[in-house]
Amino acid sequence: MDAERASANRLINALIRERIDPHLPWATTPVTVTGRRVLATNADIWQHLLTNPVLTEEVREELRESAAGEGQGAELPTAPSTVEWVQEQRSTNPHFSPLAFFEQSVRSGHQLHPTSRIRHGMSVDEITAYAPEWAPTVELAIVAIKHTHLHDRGMTAALLREHPSQSQSALADIQALGEDAEQYGLLPVHPWQVRHRLSTQFRAELDAREIIITTHTIPTQPLLSTRTMRPLNGASHLKTAIGVRLTGAIRGVSPQAAANGIAVSSLLNTLNVDGLHILTEQASASFIDHTEANREFMLGAIARTNPERHHTDLTLPVAALRAESPITKKPLLNELETATFATDYAELVLPPLLTLVTKYGIALEAHAQNTLVTLKERKPDRITYRDFGAIRISPQRLANHGHVIELAPGSALTADNDDDLRNRLSYSLIQDHLGELLPALAAQTGQPEIELWRPFVETARATFARLRQCCSSCLRAADEDEAFFFAETAPLKAHLRARLAGATHQAQYIPVENPFHLVENGKASQPIASETERFVQEEHPELIANFRAQLPIARIITAQRVRDTCARENLVLDLSRWDRVQQEAENSAQNLALARANLHAQKPATANDISGENVQEERFSAQGHNLHPLSRARLGFSPGDNFAYPAEGAGSVELRLVAVHRDLLRHTPTPTGQNVSELVLEQLDLTSRVREAMNTQALDPNTFDVIPLHPWQCAHALPASYPAELAARTIVPLDVTIPAIPSASMRTLATEPGHNGQRLMIKTAIAAQVTTTIRNISPASTQNGPRLSRVMETIVEREPHLNGRVSALVEHAGVCFSETATPDLPGPQQRERNLSVIVREDLSRHVSPGDRVLTGCVFYAENPATGRPFLLNVVQQRAALAGLNLSKAGLALWDEYAGLLINTILTFLTRYGVGLEAHLQNSLVVVNQARITRLLLRDFAGVRIHHTRLTQAGIDFTPAPGSITFTDDMREVYRKTFHAAILANLAEVARTLSDVVSPTTLWERARSLVEETFVILAASERTSREGIAADRAAIFAPKLDHKAFLRMRLFEPSHPEFATYWPTPNPLVS
Incomplete structure (x- = not known):
């Protein structure tokens, strides 16, 4: 993880500072005075960065190779002091070289080069035999x-x-x-x-x-x-x-x-x-x-x-000062006399280098590897330079002082112009050498880094003044050089940009902020802490360090998701369009950072039943929707809400029971006639408490029902949407709450087990924008959902190849506000949606002892116990239990999961015209002995049904008024089915399994599973041959329709660029 963190730091800086990826600067803010970003933690950011489309596959391989060599090295004994250990070794071992030891201690390579540890051409054994960090x-x-x-x-x-x-x-x-x-x-x-x-x-x-x-x-x-x-x-x-x-x-x-x-x-x-x-x-x-x-x-x-022949003091490369010592696991700077270090060092470094370039026209490449510092009594005493293969020389300036150098024909040392000369020294000295040393010194001393630059600025000014005074022929050069070194910008060598262009030797430079200029003119103000950061600092200070570390990572992930979505939807993201979604992108990133910080501080799950364990495990899907660019946007939520209510933060959420006059409610009861109020009160044994609370409020229990509301909805939407009813006391919040565990969707929560040992899953309305949609519940969903879930049960029971292998989690009952009583009030549709609830069964009816249930959205989430995705943990268990290698175990798991999912969606589609919204959050699997034995489907509010096909299959269903569930256009059904099941579900599973199985192999198997399913369906006279042909052509089309998340957000429906779906390559055929 440390290796990937270091590599991610170098890569993100190259992408941003070399101006390669225009989306990323928003994601992070500079940490050092030279403008470098520092990511304090890795998480999965390394893998995210490697997917950046600006990188060529060759460069990706080099980056991976470099990361693999990061931080490696020989094991050495530990000691309290590196300096004392080195002195002891030198006194007892005549062949011991302090210089060699310190050079071999630098195990992280060039701090500004993204492929700093690449040794392309060496095998692993050769690296161990020849690389300095292994001390061979x-x-x-x-x-x-x-x-x-x-x-x-x-x-x-x-x-x-x-x-x-x-x-x-x-x-x-x-x-x-x-x-x-x-x-x-x-x-x-x-x-x-x-x-x-x-x-x-x-x-x-x-x-x-x-x-x-x-x-x-x-x-x-x-x-x-x-x-x-x-x-x-x-x-x-x-x-x-x-x-x-x-x-x-x-x-x-x-x-x-x-x-x-x-x-x-x-x-x-x-x-x-x-x-x-x-x-x-x-x-x-x-x-x-x-x-x-x-x-x-x-x-x-x-x-x-x-250099060790001439004196007995410690000499080492400057890079070793800030590197972690293998002896103490701390930087050597930690052991030096740091009080006057910056002043002493400035006097040693700057005068000779600036004199050399201004007076004689020689720019040394004074980076931290070429510069040696000699320490005397733990203070810098002498600076020595080595390696002249990449210096620059101005023959004109040299000749002005009576010197000539004869260089070999074909040499690259002659400067093209004075800026070429200055760039060489400026980058190596300011960006590489001082730009990395001074932040490390600031970390050791606790001083603001910009104050450590001040002695260098003052020494540089004094050196130029001295040159003017003692060298009359240097006046013009001194003026021009001083202006260059104190300009607003300084050159940064563009290592990655050059590599992407195929160049390995020719230097390219990008202008960046100049620390010398910042010291004299005042550094740009630091960004103001966000509302979320202030909340964490004040209310949960134990999380603030992790939140700050996670924030740039969350912004990078969000920025890259926006970029990837633009590519998928064929959008050119110009700044005017970006500004329209940047508030939501920032909101999503802040919430993602909070989620990740929260997740790191999580205590172990407390549930001891399969259903409760499953819901609590969903908290690990803290990254949110796997395809939505704004997966964690929650407009309308305060930082406190974002801390309290999502799965990754909340231990428990208290649902508030609200008494509502029965004339204001429209119920969809269970087949036995129980409405939501009766079901909740009976199952959770709350009847006596609610009666007592109603009596306290002087309410008649015979004319009021109760519905469980999310606490956010109770605090915000209830007073905003129903002021008249609250005033008339036809809606009255009661002093009764239900403790519940939030699932990945946040608005669906699991109650504690009831008197029969089962939990209720309560889907609540939240009138806040989560991702890009207001998450209340339509009246049609409360009416259709319970009846549709029973249709789904019927379909499964009819199909022998599904029965026993697939289950629909039944929605028991639903309720919504009835606007018929007050039709003239504004916003009737929102009022009907804001007081809605659907109660669903938990999964306990569908599992047996020894089973474990995983929700699809947890497949790709990192298991904190192993550091790998949950699905890959199951692959490892399968391999161990079945005696398979990881590739075969992964393929077996894919066959089980993809087989179940494809069987299910095509049977529902072809025989019944039902387009399931089987994305990862709606798909759960039962796992036993690392085998996937059953598929559980939930939440049918988003299905699309072809009315004619369903009727022809002998199922009669009359949808609620205003429903968008039914259609006569099969294209709508195909879109819903294939986007959810193929693009949002199987494609993510394939990406996760690609660590152990070739994606080509996975999709070849998926194609075979589709064909096998059509063979099963064609064997029955109940299946239309025309339907099979049409569905086969649709699922194997070159492109499938993908939800156009950004086009829907960026453009009004009347705009020609607006689209709800956008064609994308079909992984089943491409």
């Missing part, structure tokens, strides 16, 4: 190359001087082969390169003995870059060529780099800039290719001075 000993091969093929700039002499035994033995071996050793030079070569490049791409030279791989090696330790090695004997560091993609490029050593490093080192040592210390590149060698194969960069090496 790597034996560099000594390779002999004829002088005709080697440009030797002192490398052979350096090896003979510093590694005399191995080097002389290597030359002796050459002589023993009958070759003239005088004709050969020596080159250290990385063992990976020997195995994968030298032995294959240089076969001709090996066969001709122009290259000889000797049997002698130099034992070394890999440093931070992986390919630069520290010999165990403390000799010069050796930068080698390795044909592996590390971060964004193949890391060879070009002839130009081999030649230029020596020349640049000599120049920098000649300039004598105060405070400038470098690791001199003193020798090198590169291959001379006499073919056109362009292999020069594959064989080369550079020797640079070892």
Whole structure:
């Protein structure tokens, strides 16, 4: 999880700061002064980000590969202090190198590069054998190359001087082969390169003995870059060529780099800039290719001075200061003297770098890997720079001060212009180096980060003033450079943008906020805390840290859902349209963050019956509707409501009983004649309490019924919709409540078990916008639902292939407000909908001991006990019980679930014209021994029925007035059926199972299950052949109609862009 969190941080920053995805900036706010976002927790955000359509599949694979290597490394002993542990190791082990240890401690890689840990081309075993975090000993091969093929700039002499035994033995071996050793030079070569490049791409030279791989090696330790090695004997560091993609490029050593490093080192040592210390590149060698194969960069090496030879203080790369020490599990900064760190550090870093660029036109690449800090008495004492392969030089500025450098032909070190020069230093120093070090320092000291930048701003101003004073020829350069470094924006290197464009070497820069400018001109005000954040801070401070961590993740998920919906509905999301839904998107994100924070703090479920356990488990579907872009929008709810009422937050919700005069109610009773009031009072044994409450209110129990209302509805919609009735006391809230557990839908709640041991599922009206719909209940639903559910029971009983395998959860009774008594009042339709209730059976009648019930919307939710989706937990159990691998277990589960669902929807559709709304929230499965044994269907308010087909099947049903349930258009029935069951249900299950089974395999099986169902249906004379043909053509159409969630929200029905459905590729055929 830590690896994915770190990778998600890098990727989200690249997508936003490099301006690749325009939807994401809304989702997060900058945390550091340089504008970087920090996600404090991972959850499933990594997987969400990987689906971003701007990413190519190649880049996705690189991102996954990089994440897999994040944070890995050798196990080391723990100790209270890293510094003390290092000092002890150095005193007892003559071969121990503090520098190598600190370089190997940086296990998270480049902080601003999204593929910072990629080693593309290395196997897992090779990474363990060669990568610095595993602290291996790597034996560099000594390779002999004829002088005709080697440009030797002192490398052979350096090896003979510093590694005399191995080097002389290597030359002796050459002589023993009958070759003239005088004709050969020596080159250290990385063992990976020997195995994968030298032995294959240089076969001709090996066969001709122009290259000889000797049997002698130099034992070394890999440093931070992986390919630069520290010999165990403390000799010069050796930068080698390795044909592996590390971060964004193949890391060879070009002839130009081999030649230029020596020349640049000599120049920098000649300039004598105060405070400038470098690791001199003193020798090198590169291959001379006499073919056109362009292999020069594959064989080369550079020797640079070892900084530990010159002093005994601790020297380490700056990146190691903020990295978590493997010894203490805390950043090394935690052990330093931090009171004056920023001031001391600014004086060490800025004057030499700014002098070098302004006076001499040399921009070092001063990022945190190339910059070494020497600590003395736990304070920064000296800064040293290394690696000159990517610096920039202005020949004109250099010449102005009487210096010339001869660079190798084809070099990329010459700056194209002064901005190219400044960009190189600015990005590496401000964004990478200081931009990552100072936030880490702020975290350790508790100081505001912007205050830590102030000494750097002051030092930079003082340096430019000093340059003007002591260097008359620098006036113009100083003015222009100072203006650049204090401009409103600073350059950010666009690593991901370059990779997506196919470039690996050419730098691209994006302007971002400049911390130097912010310090002097005031940082932009921090965003005002939202109402939800203030609520959590004041009422539930124990959740505030997690809420703040979850909020950017929730915004990212919401933004990506909006983007995906736009793509599906063929919408170009311009800002004017986005503004129309942004309030709802922000509301959804705030509520999602609260839900996720709440879920993390959840206590174990308390129910001990199957029905109660099922409802309580639905809380884990906190992410909401799997396809709706605004899945957690609840306009009209306060933060307190969002905390108290949803499944993920509420332990229990108190439904309020309201007495309503019988003349104001329209009942749909049970087949035995019980209405909602009678059913609730009898089942929950509330008759005496309600009579007592009515007597207290002076109400006649013989003229009033009671209905259970959601507390939100009682507090908001009741006084708003029924003021006259409340005043006349024909509607009276009673002081009687029913404790109930909210389900995933929030407005349907399970009561405590009644006198017969069964719960009642009470579907209540909530006149608030949840997602994009007001969630009250139409009078037609209260009248049709109970009667339709009995029709569903009848259909199942008629069908032998469904009976015993499928059940409809019966809606016992319904009730709504009757507007006939007061027809002249405004808003009659809403008044009828706002006092509505449907009572449904729980699932206890349909289960047996040993069964477990999972609601479909929990399939893809993360089980906090395992960190994996609930459905994949069942797959693992099935594999263990049946002795199957995960793929076969997953496919078996798919066959059971998809088989039941497809059998059911096509039987209802083809034989009866019933289009079930079998989305995940309405579909429940009974699981026993990790096998799906039964499908339970619930909530029939959204079905569509072809009246002619139902009548022809011998079922007579007269719908309530105003119903939209019945239609004569089969297209409406197809839309309802296939959107819910295929696109909103099976497609999500397939996505979840794709971790263990190929989606292609799953959909091939689904097609077969459809065909098998049509064969079953065709075997009966009761099935119309024309109906089968039409339904088969519809379910196998190239595209299915998907609900157009955003088009319905963005446009009025009269607008030409409005649509309720939009065609999308059919997974059954595509």
